[in-house]
Amino acid sequence: MALRREGYLTGLADLLDLPPGTTATARGAAVADAIATALGADRCAWHAGPPRWDDPVLAADGSVTAGGRRLPVERTGLPPEGITAIVVTQDDDVLGHFAVTASTRVVRPSPEQLRVAVLLADSMLARRPSGR
Structure with missing residues (x-):
């Protein structure tokens, strides 16, 4: 687990x-x-x-919601139909989203993996000039 954690941090760096x-x-x-x-x-x-209004969304706390309900991805995995969106915002503006696809097998990411994915998504804000 420590090696995986180090790999996440190295990749982010x-x-x-x-x-x-x-x-x-x-x-x-x-x-x-x-x-x-x-x-x-x-x-x-x-x-x-x-993302589309009906796409499941991975939030900053690592929870995945769809239609206002939390999905138990730790048990059922990421939704296999369509995408799971990780939305990147700056202030109140949506800059874009990452569309994650897990359709060929059940993917049950840990809470740590989900939070790392959000942290990685937020790296899109790095070096973005302010005021744009």
Whole structure:
């Protein structure tokens, strides 16, 4: 477990150290790959703007909700149909979301893995100029 935790932290540090000229698209792809790895998901992709209204959402506390109800992902896994969104906001503005797909097998991420995924998603805010 300690090695996994160290790997998460090393991966996050590497993401935060991307070259200053890195485009939002390249940063999004790198962060998406890290999120998919951290969660054990099939894939993850960055999309500008908010997710669909009915997509399950992974919150900052590591909970996954859909339709106002908490989903027991520790028992049932991430929803296999569609995506689970990790929304990235700055102030009250939705900058985009990561669409996590876990459709080929049951993926039951730990609470720690879920929180790491949110932390990784928030790295999209790194080096973003304020006032934009």
